[in-house]
Amino acid sequence: MKRALLVLPFAGCVILPRSLEQPANDQTTVALLTGSLGAPLNDIARHPWFAVRRKGEIGWVVYEVGGGGATESDPFRKHYPYENPILHEVWRGDDAEKAADCLEREAPEWIAKLDYRFYPGPNSNTFGDAMLRTCDLRASLPSTSVGKDWRGLIGGGVTSEGTGLQLETPIVGFKIGLKEGVELHFLGLSIGVDLWPPAIILPLGPGRLGFADR
């Protein structure tokens, strides 16, 4: 109990996380999830994947770096070898149709061109953020998705949530916006304050201390 109290501030406690129940297949669905890497990086690094299921289908097509392309039955709860999945955003209906088409078109091409570097990037998280921006999917990856803010030697633009701006170099960078709040980046690690939903952004665990991102 004492230890639990001690670690609480650092554990990235998230209030009201999204349920990992799969939505019905009466509409096309696109979901953005992340899972933690294996030990000992399990608390500081996460990996993203997009799960896409067309209307009426049962299986999910997964888009990610280092895998994907296969059909999975439940990438919400199990996506080997990643653990502790978090659902960050779900798109349904027409939005999901557009997103599915975009991911199908853009993801393989982006991955084929990827000159992968585990740290600081470009890596699987760079792919996740790039797809969010390319396909106009308004969401953001958690701060423990190290590499999400990789823009090369220097880069910037509108954030993936679409209500802010960011400027990045491999050493330092920042993101500022109406929903994004203020996020400082140092060597790929993120710290800051998310304005909506409110949370403190930490480079540990689920990446935030406060309300779940939605």
Add this chain to the structure above:
Amino acid sequence: MKRAIVVLVVVLASTAHADRWRRAMDRWQGGAWLHYELTGMQRVGDAFDCDACAAEDLVLAGARLHGFLGANASIAYHLGVDIALGSTVRDAGFAYDLALFPVGILVRAGKTSIVGFGAGIGGMGGIGTIDDALTFPVEMTAEIGIGRRVRVLSRARVTSNALAPTRQSAASSIAFADELDAMLGLRIGRYYDDYGFPSGNGYFVGVSYRELAGGSMLGLTIGYSIDLAMPRRWVEERDAEYDDHGRRRRRVRMPSTQ
């Protein structure tokens, strides 16, 4: 003929180069550790020469990322970067403490224990409370793994300051530097040996002490720490050996891994 000789020389040189590279890769071994820390400190005792110690307390949150690389199992080159931001709470001044350690040496012991020394440059101050100083820190870090769950974390840093006249000779217990900073903590977590790579992570709590700007501060540090390294390998040199075709075998072998 001339062209054939040139080709032969290039081939031999590149083979030798590849061999050297392979041997170097066999020897090089390294690791890294990362700390996330939150430290809260309160001034204690009377300041002994305290024109500048407007800060009653200091809260800093930040990260320390250090790495090492060496050509043998025990001694390695060590470098690191520390960044912490916060506030002198009651005086509401934004505070920062940054340090880059480009030069250092590290000794490895056991599977995961290390003792490292580093020297570098940085900056530390608090707006309106602690004069901004260009710092030249020298730091000793010791992390000792005890069993599979416990790791002792310790750090002691002495700093020489520039650009801040009020922070010269501002530590009462040392005469050879201007300020002092130390932390002793205990990490409770896990040890891993996946794929032969010794590593570990966990949360820690520690006691922090600082002599800063003429005053002494005592406080608590909580944080998260992760360490990972290549296994220590003892490499032996042997005389060159040749196979039946007259090709030289690799000279390096690794008899033991701990």
